[in-house]
Amino acid sequence: MSLDFNDETFRNDFTFKNSPKAIKRFPFPFPEDSYMYSVNMEPHVPGPKGSVFEHMFDVDEHYVAEMRDRAQVLADDPLRCQSLPHMELAGWDLLELIMESKARDYPQWFELHKNGNHWHWINRPLQIEQKFTFMDPTTLPCGPMEYITRQTQGDFTLQDQRDENLWVEAGMVTTQADWSLDFDIGMNFHQWHAPVPKAHEMGVFDRALKFLLKLQHGAPVRRFNWTMTVDPLLDTSPENYPKWGPGKTTMTPETIGSRQHLRVELQTLHRLPRSNAIAFPIRCYLIRFEELVTVPKWGRRLHRVIRDIPDELATYKGFLRNKPLMVDYLAQFDDGAPTSPGFWAD
Amino acid sequence: MSVGAPKIPVVVTEVVQVNDLIKRFRFQRRDGDAMPTFSGGAHVVVEMDDHGTRRMNPYSLMSAPSDTSGYEISVRRDDVGRGGSLYMHTHVQPGMEMVLSHPVNLFPLDNRAKKHLMIAGGIGITPFVAQMAQLQAMGGRFELHYSMRSPALGAYAQVLKAHYDDRVHLYYDEEKQFIDLKNLLKGQPLGTHLYVCGPKGMIAWVRATATEMGWPALSVHSEEFLAPPVGKAFEVQLAASGKTITVAPNQSLLEAMEANGVEAPYLCRGGACGQCETEVHRCDGHIDHNDHWLTDEQKASNTKIMPCVSRFAGAALVIDR
Structure with a gap:
């Protein structure tokens, strides 16, 4: 493994960790000391150099290990990747978007050479070289969406747009916060969001859908979501709940700093050109509490957010049981000093 | 188009008289780069500077979606319309620089169809x-x-x-x-x-x-994109921006707002997409609802207006822009 990428695991011995550099660029999701749902979308435009927003698709030190974990999840459960037949065109759109972005943004790792529809893709970190014919699925080892998302961090869903709604009809989902593609596939926007509390009364989903139906090619948007995860597990799926759910019951004041992780999703939305579908990458970033509190502002703020969050939300996000332990642990890093606005570290 | 969405600076590379009424225009990027691919049924909004009047008309793309070397549209001349098609027919020549929106598809194929x-x-x-x-x-x-x-x-x-x-x-x-x-x-x-x-x-x-x-x-x-109809001039108060503007006979309310520096969202500019829907605070008169977007109940209640195609006659119209 090259020096750029960690040799680490997200299961069994859990050797995952963030380097000081990765901590510094962690996408801390709270711009203020409290949290409530909102349609918090903003243009997905390039952010500061070195930040997770610098490029369209962030490739970080966990890349190779995350792709190894994805391959393992798929070997155990192939239904984590599904695409209904009419979504293949959207898969090609996604493959093109990712290959072009990565080759442009990380030329030291990725190359894409095109001669008409004859494409040549090189992925150095994963030691992949592939010559194929664009739009001809027989020239790839698997479908286009599966091919490129086996080489790209984050989960992906593809939404068809029709009848004034969005329909989740393809996806690669192995790093999810307790939801299932196999269960949701074929649902529309309101159906797959049905379990989310409070947001319906606030009209959040009607407004979000209206916004997304008009999402334009060339103008992607992004938002954050977050939850809590015990141990650095990427695959917290309902299918595997018996394997990871009980871990929540074994937390102690001694282990919470090292085992409790804040799990942040950087979600982006892209209109795809040929299919008119919408691609929804959901990129998961994990950080253990011990790592997070090395940034004083984040330690103070996370304490206040968790302390004040309504129980209904803590229940939905699956951490109500350990909320008191979290608040007690985080309190020692909150001296009551004011925090600066925005999520960047001071 | 949402305000601030990316646009494509192009040069007109070909103008072909297809028949007595129709001309075809080809656009290529000024920087020589490839155009975005698109899905069949998509349109672009063509921006025109018609002797000081800014016109933005939607036209369906008719070139092959896989042809990224340029886009083609066909424009039918409308001698009694507001002038957008006449401008395209009489003033647009090869070599001219223009600006297009990114493609937007309000008429997509259903890919599930047999x-x-x-x-x-x-x-x-x-x-x-x-x-x-x-x-x-x-x-x-x-x-x-x-x-x-x-x-x-x-x-x-x-x-x-x-x-x-x-x-x-x-x-x-x-x-x-x-x-x-x-x-x-x-x-x-x-x-x-x-x-x-x-x-x-x-x-x-x-x-x-x-x-x-x-x-x-x-x-x-x-x-069906509607060309904004011509009509009599009328006055509108824009509550959010604190301006009172006059909409000229051959101008739409949306165009009048833009001409007065008030940006409003839009996509199709033809009464179909719903993007420019605006709250009406007060309507003392009659709104000509020319759009396909609002329901009959909404039209009857005069609580919303589509500024891209609808007009007003009466004593006072106050809207939330």
Whole structure:
């Protein structure tokens, strides 16, 4: 493994960790000391150099290990990747978007050479070289969406747009916060969001859908979501709940700093050109509490957010049981000093 | 288009007189880069500087979606309209620099369809030209029925016939040839989707016939962009920006707002997409609701207006912009 990428695991011995550099660029999701749902979308435009927003698709030190974990999840459960037949065109759109972005943004790792529809893709970190014919699925080892998302961090869903709604009809989902593609596939926007509390009364989903139906090619948007995860597990799926759910019951004041992780999703939305579908990458970033509190502002703020969050939300996000332990642990890093606005570290 | 969405700076590389009424325009990027690919049925908004009046008209893309070297549109001259098509016909020449929006598709193919049945009237042929090219490349099953006034005014009819052969059926009004719609709809395989683009009357006829014959509403798709109608000048108060503006006879309310430095969201500028929907605070008079977006109840209550196509007559109109 090259020096750029960690040799680490997200299961069994859990050797995952963030380097000081990765901590510094962690996408801390709270711009203020409290949290409530909102349609918090903003243009997905390039952010500061070195930040997770610098490029369209962030490739970080966990890349190779995350792709190894994805391959393992798929070997155990192939239904984590599904695409209904009419979504293949959207898969090609996604493959093109990712290959072009990565080759442009990380030329030291990725190359894409095109001669008409004859494409040549090189992925150095994963030691992949592939010559194929664009739009001809027989020239790839698997479908286009599966091919490129086996080489790209984050989960992906593809939404068809029709009848004034969005329909989740393809996806690669192995790093999810307790939801299932196999269960949701074929649902529309309101159906797959049905379990989310409070947001319906606030009209959040009607407004979000209206916004997304008009999402334009060339103008992607992004938002954050977050939850809590015990141990650095990427695959917290309902299918595997018996394997990871009980871990929540074994937390102690001694282990919470090292085992409790804040799990942040950087979600982006892209209109795809040929299919008119919408691609929804959901990129998961994990950080253990011990790592997070090395940034004083984040330690103070996370304490206040968790302390004040309504129980209904803590229940939905699956951490109500350990909320008191979290608040007690985080309190020692909150001296009551004011925090600066925005999520960047001071 | 949302305010701030990216635009494409282009140069006009070709202007072709297709027939007495229609000209075709080709645009390429000024920087020589590739255009974005698009999906058949998409349109772009063409920005025009018509002697100080900013016009932004939507036109369906008719070039092949996979051709990223340039975009093509066809414009039918409307001698009694507000002037956008006349401007395109009389002023736009090869070499001229213009600005396009990114493609937006409000008339997409349903990719689940087992077969795509397309009904075109007149200039309504243009989105189908792009859709057929895309379906041909993907191996999709389609059939076009294209009705026009005469062979002389039937743009692209012979080219399409030569290219797609028995998948294209032509009908000339002057020769008393008409689409036998009932029999056509009766003979379609299960899972067929029906698309219609053309004059208002044709869309209504096709929709009504399909409904009558029991076609599922969600299998029938239509697109009709309205040109903003001309009318009498009227005054509007913009509550959010604190301005009172006058809308000229050949200007839309949306254009008048833009001319006064008030940016409002838009996509189609033709009453179809809903993006510019605006709250009405006070309406002391009559709104001419010319859009396809608001429901009849909303129109009757005068609580919302679509500034891209609707007009007003009366004592006072106050809207939330």
